[in-house]
Amino acid sequence: MTISPVDFASLLCSRLCHDLLSPIGALNNGLELLADETDPAMRERCMELLAESARTSANKLKFFRLAFGAAGGFGDAVDSREAQAAITGLLGDNKRLTLNWLVEEPQLPKPAIKVLLNLAMIAGDALVRGGTLDIGGENNDGLVEIVLKAEGPRIVLDPELRAMLVGGQVDDSTVTPRAAAAFLVHSIAHDAGGSVLVSEPGDGVLLFGASMKAK
Template identity: 70%
Template sequence: MADGIEFASLLCSRLCHDLLSPVGALNNGIELLADETDPEMRARCLELLAESARASANKLKFFRLAFGAAGGFGDSVDTREVRGAIEGLFGGDRRIQVGWMVAEGALAKGTIKILLNLALIAGDALVRGGRLDIGAEAGATRTEIVVRAEGPRIVLDPELKSALTGGTAADALTPRAAAAWLVWNLAHGRGGAIHVSDEADGVLILGAELPGSP
């Protein structure tokens, strides 16, 4: 695996980039509110501030589960918390519908991180919105994850596809590919595999096969 400090720097750069937009909108809204005297405009500014605050909170909640140590001190994470984080990240602007097909009440933290990051990558690929279906099935000897993205336009950066399938060297990583590289490393470290379909007919499928119990 890449040097821990270097990878942490890449990941932090990615997170800062994703948080810049809602936090910047908060700052702009506060500046507008300070100078605005019209009651209707002030009300609209407050609405925008609330939307930006929600977006920031939802992203932070998702990132804590996907990259951090959230989910408690045990070895597993409640999948209801995971579902809420995904729906909060993608459901706010109604551009992306989320379908949840995970029957298990809890999954291992490493498995959860793979699921969340695959969902993040697939959701980002829906550049014009669409639908994101997330499924997972845990057996006695193997856990399978499938994330299906469907929309009018799907774009998966070749850099991400390479990182997901282990084709990117650690010293060639960029912040954009950090999440994808994390997915591959988590799966590879468990003797598992990541599968990426071609973006054909408006559908992209990302999958993970992980040996061992859930």
């Protein structure tokens, strides 16, 4: 499966805009309410909602900057703590989701960081009723290995995402902005001489694995 660079950039932009529309829309609505509200208690509540929406928007932007963009400059490696902070910012507000960060490496190659972040986003979305997400990664003799374990009462992974992650052939006409992250994961791993594996969900557990050469 191939997608032109322009089409892929459009998919990423569409995904980003889709995810930012809700918190930024809430900011706009809150400002409109605040302009007409005179009750002190209601104004305070509006300010709380505005602060929450602004924080959510900022966390999403920080995550997408690292997961999709050139955050950290053009160096070969990224501090693993940046990835942890980005994932916590994106998924940490979900009270039904427990995140366990098991990456001990102080740094990982930038391509591996992008794979880890995008897999974490996909795994978090798959835990539709919450659960536990374990995130691990290590650099072993020049081979970076990433493993994520999603465990919860209900796990849903779109077949299109699964096919793209493992390199399945999907007709270009079916590609959606939702699948952009999965396509990016497969492309990065493939370009680095690696691969991506996804288990079938069984007993409430779904495993994601990726390996690639450290650059």
